[in-house]
Amino acid sequence: MPARFKDMVIDALDHHSLADWWCVAMGYVRKDVHEPPEDGWVRPDDWPVPIVDPDGAGPLFWIVPVPEEKTVKNRVHLDVFGDPEELLGLGATVVRRRDGELEWDVLADPEGNEFCVFAPR
Known part of the structure; x- marks a missing residue:
């Protein structure tokens, strides 16, 4: 199984x-x-x-x-739909902004755990 x-x-x-x-x-x-x-x-x-x-x-x-403490990049992470600006307002930090290569923002929670934020569907 x-x-x-x-x-x-x-x-x-x-x-x-x-x-x-x-x-x-x-x-x-x-x-x-x-x-x-x-x-x-x-x-x-x-x-x-x-x-x-x-x-x-x-x-x-x-x-x-x-x-x-977290010391290296996550090997597994979350992908969420949402507004990156709202998450930043809650205390997330920017790891990498969406750009010509990425269609999502990479943020980190207050303890540094990375997650990707996609535009809501």
Whole structure:
């Protein structure tokens, strides 16, 4: 049986802040994957943060805490439809602007993870 896509994982030093950033950037929300039991259990702060498309159309993302900063170019990245200027206003940075060779902008999230932004369909 061939492998099938399950979830997307993004590493982060500050996984809570980056989860919040991606929620705003993509219209996602945090997902409570473990309903708290009646004894008041709360998800530990150092656990990965799951975020989801509230409409159920997009994939589940896990924003995972890691101890090291990003140091090299991503070998896998996201492609999104959107307005690069809005994403820059949220704190993304420009890696490369669309030009005669590229029909998309390459941006990076606040922790440096690259992603490509295509004009909305």
